[in-house]
Amino acid sequence: xxxxxxxxxxxxxxxxxxxxxERDSLKSNQAKHISKELAISQxxxxxxxxxxxxxxxxxxxxxxxxTLSKQQISRQMAALIAExxxxxxxxxxxxxxxxxxxxxxxNQVKK
Numbered sequence: 001x002x003x004x005x006x007x008x009x010x011x012x013x014x015x016x017x018x019x020x021x022e023r024d025s026l027k028s029n030q031a032k033h034i035s036k037e038l039a040i041s042q043x044x045x046x047x048x049x050x051x052x053x054x055x056x057x058x059x060x061x062x063x064x065x066x067t068l069s070k071q072q073i074s075r076q077m078a079a080l081i082a083e084x085x086x087x088x089x090x091x092x093x094x095x096x097x098x099x100x101x102x103x104x105x106x107n108q109v110k111k
Contacts, residue, residue: 038096047091048100055084081105 035045062068062076085105088097098106 034100038092038099040092040096044091048088051084051087051091052100055080 031042031045031049034040034048035042038045038048040048058080059077062073062080065073068076085097085101088101092100
């Protein structure tokens with residue numbers, strides 16, 4: 001019985017490690033795609049990816065918060081979008097931002 005639990009634990013550990021490596025690989029591929037699409041350095045692409053990932057996780061948290069009213073959600077999402085666009089605007093040109101920022105979010109904040 002102990003052998004089965006040990007083997008199961010080892011298998012679970014390998015699965016977790018594999019999944020973590022897969023996430024890192026996806027982020028790396030995303031940064032490479034952004035670098036190529038926007039003709040920017042890999043370093044800038046990684047910063048863009050970090051900004052976008054932070055925005056996504058914060059947006060998910062806002063949308064998952066069931067205690068907020070629709071108006072509060074709308075205000076918080078607008079603030080997150082403004083913050084994301086401001087940070088991206090420090091790294092990217094207007095033309096580059098047009099390529100990766102959704103149309104509905106582009107004009108919410110000017111540089």
